[in-house]
Amino acid sequence: MRRLFNFHGGLHPPGNKAQSTAQPIVRAPVPQELVIPLRQHAGEAAKPLVQVGERVLKGQLIGAPVGGFSASIHAPTSGTVSAIDLQSVAHPSALPELCITLRTDGAEEWGERHPVDYRTLSNAELQAHLRAHGIVGLGGAAFPSDMKLRHALPVQTLILNGAECEPYITCDDMLMRERAAEIVRGAEILRFALDAREVLIGIEDNKAEAAAAMQNAVNASGLPFEVVVIPTLYPSGSAKHLIRILTGLEVPSGKLPTDIGVQCFNVGTTYAVKRACDDGEPLIARVVTVTGNVAQPRNYEALIGTRFAELVQLSAALPDTDRYLMGGPMMGLELPAANVPLVKASNCVIAASDALFPPKPPALPCIRCTRCAQVCPAELQPQDLYWFAQSNNFGKAQEWNLFDCIECGACAYVCPSSIPLVHYYRYAKSEVRARDQEKRAADQARERHEFHQLRIEREKQEKAGRLAQKERESAAKAAAAIPAPAAALNPAASADDTQQMRIDAAIERAKAQAAVTQPKNVGHLTPEQQAEIAAIEARRANLHKLAADAGADDEPPKSS
Structure with missing residues (x-):
């Protein structure tokens, strides 16, 4: 025994x-018609897997679980999906939920088991x-x-x-x-x-x-x-x-x-x-x-x-x-x-009906009779939790083990003041959960903002590093282009001299490149185009001559 x-x-x-x-x-x-809610379990609602007008078999999966705390939803019989929409369901909030409406065909045709x-x-x-x-x-x-x-x-x-x-x-x-x-x-x-x-x-x-x-x-x-x-x-x-x-x-x-x-x-x-x-x-x-x-x-x-x-x-x-x-x-x-x-x-x-369940009289003030505490199977103090919930003192309610309440209704059943005690506990729990959810959302938003700022700073540092590396590579290439004899002749040259040598070397490279560059698209010119090009070249030569003469005039007179 x-x-x-x-x-x-x-x-x-x-x-x-x-x-x-x-x-x-x-x-x-x-x-003739079944209304199948996609949330029939603790956790997230299932995801619909069928479309309106689709025929389904008995036992066929019509809603896939979403996340760990979720469950599959199946067609209770064979028929045709006539709607997927929000409908009234059995819930304390009376809010509608997403449901699949199935028009049954009476065949009870099973799918694969x-x-x-x-x-x-x-x-x-x-x-x-x-x-x-x-x-x-x-x-x-x-x-x-x-x-x-x-x-x-x-x-x-x-x-x-x-x-x-x-x-x-x-x-x-x-x-x-x-x-x-x-x-x-x-x-x-x-x-x-x-x-x-x-x-x-x-x-x-x-x-x-x-x-x-x-x-x-x-x-x-x-x-x-x-x-x-x-x-x-x-x-x-x-x-x-x-x-x-x-x-x-x-x-x-x-x-x-x-x-x-x-x-x-x-x-x-x-x-x-x-x-x-x-x-x-x-x-x-x-x-x-x-x-x-x-x-x-x-x-x-x-x-x-x-x-x-x-x-x-x-x-x-x-x-x-x-x-x-x-x-x-x-x-x-x-x-x-x-x-x-x-x-x-x-x-x-x-x-x-009112005959079976007579309406409760209006709630009266708590008289501290302690009957609720005597019958509470969780050994709580229901009257104190009631006061905390009524005054929106949710932190104190949590300290007094609000979430140990199983909402059995024993306290409200024996309350001589007809206070709907469980309603207050449910209200307090919902407020605590809502505030916890808001806090989690705020914490997640703050973390996302901090990560965003860190990412921006990291990208700035990486960009600065890439620019510095690029400048070092450019300087190294320019230094490599300086003629070795010149560097050897004057190893103690100043930074300005080195820079001038780099500029002179770049000019020489440009001149050499221009000398070997051949004009393009001049193989099949008309006489008019050739005459126009000749006139342009003549003007260019004249301009060069005038510039040379002007430079000669600017030179200081030579001493005898």
């Missing part, structure tokens, strides 16, 4: 999970395979999975996260119940890649059927994996807190799980890894929970790019539904519209 550990805080909100687990996962029908034997691949080759197949974390963060296989320190423990602690969400629960063997197979692939010593599968005790299914799959595989049932407590599904519960280790502030020899993957991600390696299928579909104010809550395996409105329609939203949440009620976000597309990080959509 493995010893379990506790973490500070936590709470027990109503689960509301039984509604969507009464029926098995069903495959959603292929819609590339299954691999993971045992024959190196770690780098497996990373490249997962990157090429667009595998990202399906627990909500959408971090590229290939990046999580890059580790400088040895990984001792691989943890599969099946806790799924947030209310309403049951996609991981149903996936473990129905596809446990595939998850175990994916876990073996990840264990091989990380060379981990042990594999722990953490599941909350409110998912007894899932835990039993995973235990049976582990027994059938003969692998030494351990299924660990943990107490139900929100937010035990957070990677850092699940690591704490299962191992007793605590991830230090600002560090990653691999820094303490642990790596954590969501069970949905693990299933996608299996499909990518054994079946050669990229991440083009996922299981998503549709629940809340609907007549038939259940889980659907839906293609990426399916509009949420179509999924909710399958479960028959009730008439008083007035908004939709992506994710759970604690950490989810309100969708800007019902027609935004499903993305890789979409684990749940909740149809909401």
Whole structure:
């Protein structure tokens, strides 16, 4: 029996999970149109590789990753690209993102698939395979999975996260119940890649059927994996807190799980890894929970790019539904519209109404009750962070470990003053990131200016050096042209005499060159041209004679 550990805080909100687990996962029908965002992961948006009017096959690469923190995007089915433009997506800012609109043809015609034997691949080759197949974390963060296989320190423990602690969400629960063997197979692939010593599968005790299914799959595989049932407590599904519960280790502030020899993957991600390696299928579909104010809550395996409105329609939203949440009620976000597309990080959509989620009353002043600090799983002081964020004292907020906040919403859930605390923390984080980005941009601009000035100065020095070298070479050539006897006769000649000798030598060379130069283009002259040339030569000779006579007259009289 493995010893379990506790973490500070936590709470027990109503689960509301039984509604969507009464029926098995069903495959959603292929819609007539899919809207596929090019940013479905942490990092840079993918670069589109297709054009409007182009026909694509199911699984075909349509978006190439840009940079390390990016992932590939594939066509979820066969069809024709009808648009590449900005469209509304599920994002807190409600700003549009670049999307590829695919008009489906219903043929479900697959492109070429590339299954691999993971045992024959190196770690780098497996990373490249997962990157090429667009595998990202399906627990909500959408971090590229290939990046999580890059580790400088040895990984001792691989943890599969099946806790799924947030209310309403049951996609991981149903996936473990129905596809446990595939998850175990994916876990073996990840264990091989990380060379981990042990594999722990953490599941909350409110998912007894899932835990039993995973235990049976582990027994059938003969692998030494351990299924660990943990107490139900929100937010035990957070990677850092699940690591704490299962191992007793605590991830230090600002560090990653691999820094303490642990790596954590969501069970949905693990299933996608299996499909990518054994079946050669990229991440083009996922299981998503549709629940809340609907007549038939259940889980659907839906293609990426399916509009949420179509999924909710399958479960028959009730008439008083007035908004939709992506994710759970604690950490989810309100969708800007019902027609935004499903993305890789979409684990749940909740149809909401005022009856189901009553509007919160206006926020009141903080009364320093400390309830938020009591439930904070990161052991922070939420009320102090709130004051720092409210007063724009972001430096102080960072000193009080603002970025250790996992935005679980536990503090806001228990706040008697109904203060939207998480909103303030998100605001403060965004401002800090924006200012850091501005500082980096300013530092880069300053470095570019300094390098520019250094380059200009270096070019000036190089130019001056070239001119000096040219002058030295010219002086050397001129010195070499001075007749050796003259230099030998007067070795102690002054600089002026040497210069005069150089001038005289240059004049003599010019005269010699003129004497041997023959006039050109005079072979076939007409009599008129010859007469004109003769007249010019006569005038020139007369001018020379006049100049000579004038010089003779200027000479001083000779003494007798």
